[in-house]
Amino acid sequence: MTHTVDGGVGMHQAAPPLPRPRARMPVPARLGALSAATASLLALALVLGSTPIPLVEVGHALFGTGPVSAQTHTIVWEVRLPRAVTALAAGSALGLAGLQMQTLLRNPLAEPYILGVSSGASLGVAIVVLASGSGSAAFTAGLAGGGRAGTVLAAAMGAASVLALMLLLARWTQSVATLLIIGVMVGSGVSALVSVLVASADPRQVQQFVMWGMGSFSGPTWPDLAWLLPILGVGSLASLALVKPLNAMLLGDTYARTMGVNVRVVRWLVLFVASGLAGTVTAFCGPVAFLGLAIPHLTRIALTTADHRILMPACVVMGGAVALLCGTVASLPGTAAVLPLNSVTALVGAPIVITVLLRGRANTHGGAL
Amino acid sequence: MSDTGRPRHPGTGSGLVLEQLSVGYRDSGRNWVPVLRQVTAEARRGELTVLLGPNGAGKSTLVRTVCGLAPPLSGHCYLDGVDLARMSDSERSRSLAVVLTERGVPGLVRARELVALGRHPHTGLTGRLNAHDHRRIAWALAAVGASDLAERRVGELSDGERQRVFTARALAQEPSALLLDEPTAFLDITGRVAVTSLLRQLAEGQHLAVVVCTHDLELALRVADMVWLVSRGQLRSGTPEELSLSGEIGAVFDGDDLVFDTDSGTFRPHGSPEQRRSAVVSGTEPAAAMTARALRRVGWHVPGPDEPAPPWPALDVHVGRHRFHSTHAGSPHEHATLGEFTRWARGLARERSTS
Secondary structure (H helix, E strand, C coil), X not given: CHHHHHHHHHHHHCCCCCCCCCCCCCHHHHHHHHHHHHHHXXXXXXXXXXXXXXXXXXXXXXXXXXXXXXXXXXXXXXXXXXXHHHHHHHHHHHHHHXXXXXXXXXXXXXXXXXCCXXXXXXXHHHHHHHXXXXXXXXXXXXXXXXXXXHHHHHHHHHHHHHHHHHHHHHCCCCCHHHHHHHHHHHHHHHHHHHHHHHHCCCHHHHXXXXXXXXXXXXXXXXXXXXXXXXXXXXXXXXXXXXXXXXXXXXXXXXHHXXXXXXHHHHHHHHHHHHHHHHHHHHHHHCCCXXXXXXXXXXXXXXHCCCCHHHHHHHHHHHHHHHHHHHHHHHCCCCCCCCCCHHHHHHHHHHHHHHHHHHHCHHHHHCCCC | CCCCCCCCCCCCCCCEEEEEEEEEEECCCXXXXXXXXXXXXXXXXXXXXXXXXXXXXXXXXXXXXXXXCCCCCEEEEEECCEEHHHCCHHHHHHHEEEECCCCCCCCCCEHHHHHHHCCHHHCCCCCCCCHHHHHHHHHHHHHCCCHHHCCCEHHHCCHHHHHHHHHHHHHHCCCCEEEEECCCCCCCHHHHHHHHHHHHHHHHHCCCEEEEECCCHHHHHHHCCEEEEEECCEEEEECHHHHHHCCHHHXXXXXXXXXXXXXXXXXXXXXXXXXXXXXXXXXXXXXXXXXXXXXXXXXXXXXXXXXXXXXCCCEEEEECCCCEEEEECCEEEEECCHHHHHHHHHHXXXXXXXX
């Protein structure tokens, strides 16, 4: 009897001391550091390329503060700046969209394309590039020249069609799990149609289509950006308006409803905004893989919070930084060759995310989400 | 709480009033299946009301309906005289808060942040917390005794601590009524007692109408001011003693093996005292009381201190310092531990019941 009692007491005494909370850098400081990193990456993206241009000359070209050669001026203004701005905007948009989808679907594997938006865009592009070209010479321009507007439009319409279908289906389902499965099913169905088109198409056109599918920040020109930036700007502002209901939904739909959130409306809005952002990026840059999944996780880990009031703006900065980094690596500085963007996002991003997840605090708390 | 003369008109009552309320759920064919029909009950402010009933009786459906998660099939549910069905979602969330059985939380959320989510109905478009919000959050954490947990991650907390933090989240909503669905599930006995007494304190101290849905019958009956007993589509309400006395608790919960004992407010094995053999226990306390309890558990009738001792007990037990001496059928027996003795006594009780 006494033995048992002793054992019991001993167990209580052996309780491990509580770990002392690690000193945390305040959130504004972390956001500041992140912004500084993004600015440096932006400068790097302008300096590096097939031929490096010194930072001073980049400055001269941008601000007209000194003499630069016409060639340098053209490279900075017509190649590198549009590419960097596209990367910034696309990365931010995909990060925002991914964050909202992960919270809405309560799934750490959710990403902006999970409901089939990129498959829709692919189908649109496949129809334009593959089907219209088959059996005739009508499709010769391909993705170049006048064909580019056609591709963007086709991708946008494909993405919008799938999004519209998903929004319609979302009205009939109560459960986000069901919605997730439906989205994956719709995506598979649409991808199957793309496969049918690919199988029966001319190999040269398939090559073009495959290139589009690898994603690129180099495509958009200033006229493209005149469309891309305002649309993404509106989408980002709309995302910021969803911060409060998204926070309430951290505890699940039921709790959100008891806190006065109209869950059906919020779900619809999130689907619309997140898929709209991702669809717009896809239309101009192709389906940029991985960023939408990775950026929210990296942001949560960097700021160790689940609060969307912090995560939303932080995802904008983090998304811009990661996309700039990937875009710069993809341009293979110092060489004339270019890597497929999607290979870089996955090859650069995946090890980072795995390392951070395994070593960071998030791992001990059952994942970042 | 002796204001029984208070009018029961919904327009003037304070607290939660169900009036001719019918609730149900939607089946897979999207038809409404009624579960409770035209129930009328009241959960007053300052009181702890316990919603009891067997599984599937409609407790959860009633909770869902009162929370506004499902519409009532008919009738009304008033909170402080206002029909809940006529409130907007945000109005309802400012007067009624819920603690659900779902406790999934993203790993990074800290206890203070979780409680801060309770301010949602009170904050503006951006969800920014002002000084008043921060005061309410600190107050809610203190009210459940979780101030020292504020900076911990919710995922790191024990089940009991997490339950307190979720209760603080509900309190931060500044409700006038608090609904809790199975707050003591998954808790050990200490945790159950702690949460239950906390809810009682909150009801009284904060003048809240607290409604707790639970399976924990024995504990509930000891602390409840009012019981809503749900079974077979009906709801009976009364104090625990009223419902015990009228036999209604027994009628709902008696099973094949256990019956509800009105005197002690606990369950005991089936069979009336007359059918069971009697035992008397004497000796040093608290061992003697534990011995009596063990005997009751294995099917003996052991009279309490107020009951007359049976003239011819079948088993006479004397608890000594280290030995259990007993006399059964005229022959003495001796056991070294209570466990050995209990197993022996159970064997005797079984012999009797099979013969």
